[in-house]
Amino acid sequence: MQIFRTRSVGLLATLIASVAIPNMGLAQGIDFPTTCLAEADDLINDGLTDLHNMMYIEAEADFTRAAEADANCAMAFWGVAMANFHPLWPGGPTPDETERGIAAAAALAKMSPESALEQAFSDAALAFYAPGHDGYRARINAWADAQVSAYEANGDSIDAAAFAALARLATAPGGPDRVKINAEVGDLLDSLHLIAPDHPGVIHYAIHAYDNPPLKGRGLRYAEIYDKTAPDAAHALHMPAHIFTRTGDWPTSIDLNRRSAEAALKVSGDIVQTHYVHAIDYMVYGHLQIGEPEKAAELVAEMMAIPNHQPSFGGAYALAASPLRLLLEEDKWAEAAALSKDMHSAIPWENFPQTVAMHSFARGLGAARSGDTESAQGAVEELDALHKTMTDRGQNYWARLTEGQILSVKAWIERAKGNDDLAISLQTEAADLEDEIGKSPVTPGHVLPARELLGDLLRETGQPEAAAEAYRKTLALSPNRARSIAALGQLG
Template sequence: MKSLKVICIALGIILFSCKDKTPKSNPALATIDLKRGDILLCGNPEFGDVSFALDCEYDVRETFDLAISLLHSFEYDEAEKAFVKVIDADPECAMAYWGVAMSIYHELWAPPGPTELNKGSVLLEIAESLPKSERAELYINAISVFYDDWKNKDHKTRELLYEKKMEQIYKTQTDDTEAAIFYSLAITSAADPNDKTYVNQKKAGTILQKLFKEQPNHPGIAHYIIHTYDYPEIAKSALNTARRYAEIAPASAHAQHMPSHIFTRLGLWQESIDTNINSASSAVCYAESLNANANWAQEIHAMDYLVYAYLQQGNNKEVEVQNAYLKSMKKIFPLNHFAVAYTANAIPARIALENKQWKKAANLERPNMEFDWDKYPWAKSILHFSRALGSARSGDISSAEKELETLQFLHKELLEIKNAQAKYKAGQVRIEIKITEAWINLAKGNNEEALALMRMASKLESETSKHPVTPGEVLPADELLGDMLLILNKPEEALKAYEMNLKGHPNRFNGIYGAAIAEKQLGNSEKATSYFKQLIELSKNANSTRPELDEAKNFINVTSI
């Protein structure tokens, strides 16, 4: 276990300049719940190279730069504490208030709620009243549009307004690296999740890739390149950066985890496993410093990617270790977090469905941890989708139809929320509904209707990007389409479905196995052997007991005689 470091110097002990400056705090700060205390990091306290202090006393600039580094690695709580240390030492540093407002914005993560939005608004009002340089004023004005009138403007509208403001800074402050970095993140954050041409992502990536050549040790540049290219079609562009980022910010659990987004997109399972083990270890260390009786959301997020990678190696032994550990968790912090809601439902669902344990999937139960599940309809839908598919594949049509009704209710609930994120999540539940309807119809013997619905689900999924929090769909629709086509004795069409699936989900265990079976049924022994060898190679270090591997070895032995 990595030892906890309490970072002093610029993090905990603020040294004052020779002049006698007595901090005079703004009374409005007393109305805000600001995070204070030592900055808690595990292991090597490095966060890369950043130089961005604006309008602050000289003696607090090192702390300010650390706060920016923490912000760039999404270590939001620690970033806020660092910015607050600057405020406490130099209450007239307007950019420190900007920093706290940025720390509670959470771009690419769950949007801030009313309490956080009100907090940001008050902080920015204070910042606007303080003397500041023209450059600082630009940054403060930019984030202010995100908080202005938040009660009447939806998140997406305010997000786009912020992006436009950052674009203006980027275009006018051509020598400002941080402007380019924050603008690139704003571009990616504001991207349409249904845009499969990735216009925003490619635009942001062009800016960031150029900057990374000039500043290869900057945490924000490396981090945002990974997020920008976190899609199967463009992930290769971020591979070198992914392998570098964990070295830049070794003290960040999120930085240790982030490379696995690209490794997952490219099917590099062992690299994903290694980096998520490091991330989870760092997250445990951090949690122990705050609450020894609870688990940090970042650890659970890393577990989702870890289990996904183990499953693709056929390593059920390690998968069950992680699942048992997940079941032992009772208290999580932050108390309610989307990544936790998603992962807690996805891990047991993936295990049952990937192993084709249909009765186990049909009987999955809600995770036993303290959590407000009703806030997360999409995460809840994963449980009911797994039950529905497991029931349909087990021949229990009545139970499958009951689960379908729940999915339809959750879909309606998401549509009624009427914001961009809820619309996206409703789209994901709609895909689950179509898949469920397809397999219920197959169980009833309505083969043509089943295929039509499964093709529709596949099409819908192909038109929608992966959510940034997930390693991938619980089961890809193309893969399920291939499974259905094999059942209906259509191996040629099944092979096309599996091949399409493997383009977007390389090195998936079940995708490779399905392609092998399709080739086998088509009488293409050489190609079937090639796929079976890929499957064996994929699992060579896993000590796997998956029956598909025995089938692969037997086929190769027989055909080699």
Template structure:
């Protein structure tokens, strides 16, 4: 009897201790997730012609089986750069499985966005915290732990190390996983994204991009519906010389993930590179509509950055097809906007570039000279690259309306934006603004009569621009340097050289309206035959 009572007592004690342990463990898990500030939670919001269609991902997953579909949705959202909704998906995984280390990995990945602007302070803190928790929990196997350690290398030490150095560390860590686990297709796909993110903009042999493209092309036949495969093929071939290699993926991606505004837009990167304007227009109309729907579904009372991104590409394509009124409608719509989210390089670049493109493409120099350097949508002073676009446009407008004093004033402001970017260590953007400084200075010299020096300056600007890749946030320069060189050569009466400049620009940017017309004018004046296609 006593033995029986003792056994019962020991059993009850064991259960009590187990319950106490589980309660403590659950509390510890709850404390872990609650320690991450500004975490996105709630229902996953999607818009598009076919909601909840994001492509097919199947990650080998060791956490709760009932969370598998949610985890894969989060992964698919990551691959289409729907970072806010991806974060929500990974939080939902944690609601079912609070100790799932890979869900914390997903949260960290949702705050990385390697091809966009570097994470802001809030995103860095969130990613660092999530990756640290994941590291403490540890993945359920060596492979998962390697994924966690890879993203931790990016966020760890962000206070001391620059973004580029940490992105390189992440790329190297992903390469190790790719090599160690050759059957892990997800590792290969994420590695190709890391390669593109760390590619040298000045490398015109496209070493990283070609390496990534080769990996993705091997994967594509067996995974044509994987959003990362088709998406990253497009990004890695988003260059004048490589664009035709991405056309098949471009025409595929929108059907793979029609619930993503970014997926609907992304094909237009290749369409723009190849001068396929009608396809670009259709792509971006669908994307802008989906992004607007997304913002409305969130109840944000603001415009999503993906809508603005698509609009910039729309304005560009409309202007190349002579649809100036439709381009103006986009500009007017932009000016009617009261707020946007999230604020960052994607949206701020588009807001500055759209009106600049419009006046420069139409050669509306009077309006260009007085283009507003402010906007109610964001503080322009926080974004020197975006602000530089406006000052550059104003210089060209002032020069062509013969107000050299105003042109010099805006040149000085342009030089200030360049100095700010140099000081910040943002070499790529500093270089982009330096090209604009050179062009602006050359046109002022030309207007003042020093034509040979001006032409030499424009030639140098065009050469520098062609050595530098474009940023993913833009469909192309607000006006290509080589095309502006052609304009200057025409104005100088050097018609044969002007035709060569326009034709050279058409090789980089096929079917650009002003280069086509410039080449025809130059050919007519020189008595040569105009060649309208590169």
């Protein structure tokens, strides 16, 4: 369904108005109406709360217990199917998650839900698992279309509206158009928040909608309350840090992520949930920005010593990025160049080429800035191969980000060779590309911003005014970045 994707102002106003009808009342938290037995119904609400908080492991457990309490409860099997794919997270589900999701969807397909709302939600989940889709993104698009249809047919349901907002965020294109779409989704979520001030999905998805530089101010009110709405959910404790990272409030971000990491460890069993390493990466970034590299290093050491991390994309990203931040933020180029290619054994790195690319980038940049152009060129070749893999897999955002990494390493190779004009041209191209595509929510920031590297290059080549402008532009997108602030101080 394209009508929600090509949102007109008139339709948006209609959809906003549709949720504010008198019979909805002021909702508190989650109270999803089902036709299941009472015991199952309570568990559905628990599972739906965890689902909106993106605590997918806990959500699946809740929905599984609901199915045990009522084998004819369609929403229990819907919940298990939903808990095994993650619309807004980069990367697709693991093979085990896919298997469990398919099994739940197969059971759901044989049921006949007794309410129109249950049927609409079931149709949306089944759209994801339907055969014939060409890849994961096609499945997400199919789910999103059906989830929006569920909302349009059930305009008095907060949960239908919240999931429609999530669907819109999950399918928004990259680049400048994303900000416009996120703002429109934010308008809907703002209206829902007036009706349901404690609804975790509304608060959570609003933070995601406003997690970009132009809209960060609109996200502050949600960032200030989400941890209180779900004080035991690791992801809910972490999410406000997305906004506080955008505003450069490092102490608040560090505290939230400390609480998130502790909560994640409490609910981890045979594996340490990705919520832990995700929070640690944000903490590491924050400590580095306030001049506490020792604390950042301690966190990285503790994280890397844990053997049983969840083998997810989020886990791979944090386990790859955090050690690199310690070196690149501190200009430890020789150490970056000497990094071992061996990475954490818990992660099947071949599944996550974009995270391996960060490692190659750090080694290549370190080598180039240490004068070892041969090793740097070897890293470029690695990045070229990884870029091809990402392109072949349809990972377009990460492929473009890798293009910027390649340009940056090449720029510093040219600088080492004395070709300064070419170096500046390449680094400028990298900075423009990276600024255009922005950062992914999986990261508090690029392991080293291309625009900041341009500032370094201009400063080294005797262009202080241009260098200062590059650092100021870096700070406009990433407020209170210590490295850019220090560089500006040195330039006077």
